[in-house]
Amino acid sequence: MEKLSRTLRIACIQLKVGTNKTENVARALEKIREAKMKGAELVSLPECFNSPYGTKFFQQYAEAVPEGETSKFLSEISKELGIYLIAGSIPESKENKLYNTSTIWDPNGNLIGTYRKMHLFDIDIPGEITFKESDSLTAGNSFTTFDVKDFKIGVGICYDIRFEEFAKIYRKKGCNLLVYPGAFNMKTGPLHWELLARARANDNQCYTALISPARDVNADYVAWGHTMVVDPWAKVVETVDSEEGLIVTDLDLSLVDKVRANIPVYNQRRSEIYDTIDKK
Numbered sequence: 679m680e681k682l683s684r685t686l687r688i689a690c691i692q693l694k695v696g697t698n699k700t701e702n703v704a705r706a707l708e709k710i711r712e713a714k715m716k717g718a719e720l721v722s723l724p725e726c727f728n729s730p731y732g733t734k735f736f737q738q739y740a741e742a743v744p745e746g747e748t749s750k751f752l753s754e755i756s757k758e759l760g761i762y763l764i765a766g767s768i769p770e771s772k773e774n775k776l777y778n779t780s781t782i783w784d785p786n787g788n789l790i791g792t793y794r795k796m797h798l799f800d801i802d803i804p805g806e807i808t809f810k811e812s813d814s815l816t817a818g819n820s821f822t823t824f825d826v827k828d829f830k831i832g833v834g835i836c837y838d839i840r841f842e843e844f845a846k847i848y849r850k851k852g853c854n855l856l857v858y859p860g861a862f863n864m865k866t867g868p869l870h871w872e873l874l875a876r877a878r879a880n881d882n883q884c885y886t887a888l889i890s891p892a893r894d895v896n897a898d899y900v901a902w903g904h905t906m907v908v909d910p911w912a913k914v915v916e917t918v919d920s921e922e923g924l925i926v927t928d929l930d931l932s933l934v935d936k937v938r939a940n941i942p943v944y945n946q947r948r949s950e951i952y953d954t955i956d957k958k
């Protein structure tokens with residue numbers, strides 16, 4: 679019984695996302711069912727799973743949370759299947775503002791958390807990729823954690839993974855699993871996606887999962903794919919390529935304990951020194 683609460687079967691869905699919202703949601707529900715059939719207890723969808731990723735789409739696809747239709751389907755499926763669900767993200771509309779928002783559902787279909795992307799993706803690599811989320815989105819300001827068995831899970835979205843302080847706060851809050859629905863691109867994905875997943879897992883000695891949409895070469899924004907789960911040793915335990923796919927894997931907290939005991943960086947930090955210099 680004790681051991682059971684320290685293992686968790688997680689599923690990460692690398693979903694094919696197109697321009698038809700109804701089809702996107704239906705497809706997500708189908709894949710969530712497949713994950714449940716494989717025994718998943720916690721399922722995660724990618725960033726922007728009901729809408730194409732792009733500033734010009736956010737307004738058109740946005741919904742209120744939890745009043746919108748996508749939330750209704752998410753609540754129903756989590757309850758029907760008795761699973762925890764991190765619903766990647768969707769464009770959320772609230773009081774004339776738009777957010778990139780992840781909703782989290784429990785096995786009774788209750789909304790137990792929402793996370794609004796805190797760091798907006800504004801990038802300008804002339805001649806290659808220019809993207810400015812802050813043209814249409816507002817940033818969130820709060821962290822979101824929730825518990826499943828003995829796991830404490832912290833949620834971030836995509837670009838958030840570049841900010842190591844953000845992940846460190848989750849570690850301080852006691853998280854042992856970080857989940858980032860995300861959609862890197864063909865410029866930053868090849869060098870940075872796996873590097874950042876492994877870096878955050880290594881810094882914080884926790885499991886880290888990154889969940890991308892599948893690659894669509896005809897889309898305005900071409901996602902890198904490569905959904906992956908990394909363990910606290912910073913080892914990639916499972917990954918997929920760029921097509922639609924599903925990872926189902928078991929996480930074990932004894933590995934988190936072991937790594938943290940073997941390499942005690944967390945307790946050896948010299949915060950008193952860093953803080954003084956950082957504040958200057």
Ligand SMILES: O=C(O)CCC(=O)C(=O)O
Pocket residue numbers: 725798799835836837838840860861862863866867870
């Ligand atoms: O940081 C990157 O390279 C990609 C970030 C991104 O695509 C996003 O935040 O949605």
